Amino acid sequence: MPPGQFISNDAYLFAAQSEEITKHGKLPARDMQRWLPNGRDNGQLLSLYAYVIAYTHKVIGWLFPKLTVYHIQLYAPALCFMIGLGAVFLFLERYYGVMFACIVGVLLATLPGSISRSIAGFSDRDAWCWMLGTLAVISYLWKERLPLGRQRWLTTALAGFIVFLGGLSWEAFGVFVLIIVAIELWKFVTIDTEEHFKEYLFWLVMFVPWLYLISPVYPSGYGFSTHVTALLLFPPLTVCAVRGIRHGLLKGIVSLRQHAQKLTWGLTLIALMLGIGYFFFQAETFETTAFAFQESLLMKNISELEDPNFGFWTNWYGGVFALGSLGWIVASFQFGWWKGLPMALSLSLFTVTTFFRDPMNIWVGEATCNTLFIVSLGLTVLSFAVASVLSTVK
Structure with missing residues (x-):
């Protein structure tokens, strides 16, 4: 690969952003190299990956004068993927045995889709987001297995902080949060008594208000950022709401306690119907907002946006x-x-x-x-x- 080059298109965007941050400390309000004549609104981008690359160079660059921003971005995918894979292996080895951990680790490491997006030179944010996603889920699962005490609270804070980082890195990071929401929803419908509600609130506090305050994407997202808040923040907040409502009703109305399971399922169905309703009411906007200029000839010829077929699953994931x-x-x-x-x-x-x-x-x-x-x-x-x-x- 020639010096200064990458093997993915989006890597050049993050390279340009990293250079801009290295020179000026932050991104300008608008990127005047794109979407001329008005430029592209950088406030609608989740660019933590570019900031991490730039400030990593600032921190360690004085130790290694020959190390450039390009070198850091070049090798970042391999490093991030190994950290995420290592976290998965250690968690599975601790709770399910070394054999199971090895099988899962080998399968994840040898997927054609994993290899292509985690090699040095790909340099997109995929491996970075994969690392944050796996760490967010694993730290939450680890927290669930810890006894009550200081360590559990610290792990809860860590899990929430990682979600905060992921929320500043990728518009679809809510996919990982949905895994945690599914865990909490399962606990909600299988346990009639409320447990660890303050702990769940603490986890939410670690990322919900800060994402809303720091990134314009969450309070006022538009275009391809329209549904980011609905994907990442609404599901955990909805679970928090139904848990709080059930706790308050069962505590305040004694006669409801013998109908706790019916109340739980009633609240769960209401929450699910709200989610399904949002999906159907907004279905027509998903394609037009997720990818700008969806109807242009250029966008129609981008293979990455084509619907995956059976060959895609078999060739990339076997x-x-x-x-x-x-x-x-x-x-x-x-x-x-x-x-x-x-x-x-x-x-x-x-x-x-x-x-x-x-x-x-x-x-x-x-x-x-x-x-x-x-x-x-x-x-x-x-x-x-x-x-x-x-x-x-x-």
């Missing part, structure tokens, strides 16, 4: 999707054979109509496949509801 899908289907039987069978069947249908859609469209037709996909969503939600009721701790 059998890992099949193994992962098989894993969560088999995991359904932890509730017992007959109790887990409905969940396994619904997850099987969901997997087939999602990751194997191209072959399914050929076999049964696109309209039938779409119908089966919608049915699988309903059956999956219903199966999880039944499983949560069976697992409820009084």
Whole structure:
């Protein structure tokens, strides 16, 4: 690779931003190299990755005079990916054994999609965001296994702070937050008594107000940043709201305590309907806001924006999707054979109509496949509801 070059297009954007930050300490209000004549609003960008590269050079550059901003960005993907992978391995080794950790680590490290985006020279923010995402989820899971005390509170603070960093790094970082929200929602519907609510509030305080105050994307996002707040902040705040409402009602109205499970599911369904309603009401805006100039001939020819086909999954991720899908289907039987069978069947249908859609469209037709996909969503939600009721701790 020639000096000064990268193997990804977006890397050049972050390189230019890093150089600007190195010279002036921050990005200008507008990037006048793009979207002329008005320039692009830098306030609508989540550019922490560029700041990290620039200030890393400022911190260690005096120790290594020959080290440039380019060198740091060149090797950043490999370093970030190894840190994230190492965190996954250590967590799994501690709680599930070295063999399981090794299998997962090898699979993640050898995925063609992982290799291409974590090698030196790719230099986009993918590996950086992957590292923050894995650290955010793992630190939260680690916190859940700690006994009450100072260490648990510190780990909670760490988990929230990492989400804060991720929220300043990537518009879709809410995907990782949704994993944590799913954990909390499962706890909410399977435990009738409120536990660790202050701890959850502390986790929220570590990133929600600061993201809202620091980045204009969250209070006033527009264009491709329109739905960032809805993806990253609304789900954890909604879980906080339903937990708080249940706690207040059960504490204030004694007669409701014998109907705690019904109250829990009522609040959960309301929260889910709000999320589904937002999705359907805003569905038409997703494509036009996620990618500017969506209808232009140039954007239509960008392969990265094309809908993934079956070849994409098999070529980039191989059998890992099949193994992962098989894993969560088999995991359904932890509730017992007959109790887990409905969940396994619904997850099987969901997997087939999602990751194997191209072959399914050929076999049964696109309209039938779409119908089966919608049915699988309903059956999956219903199966999880039944499983949560069976697992409820009084």
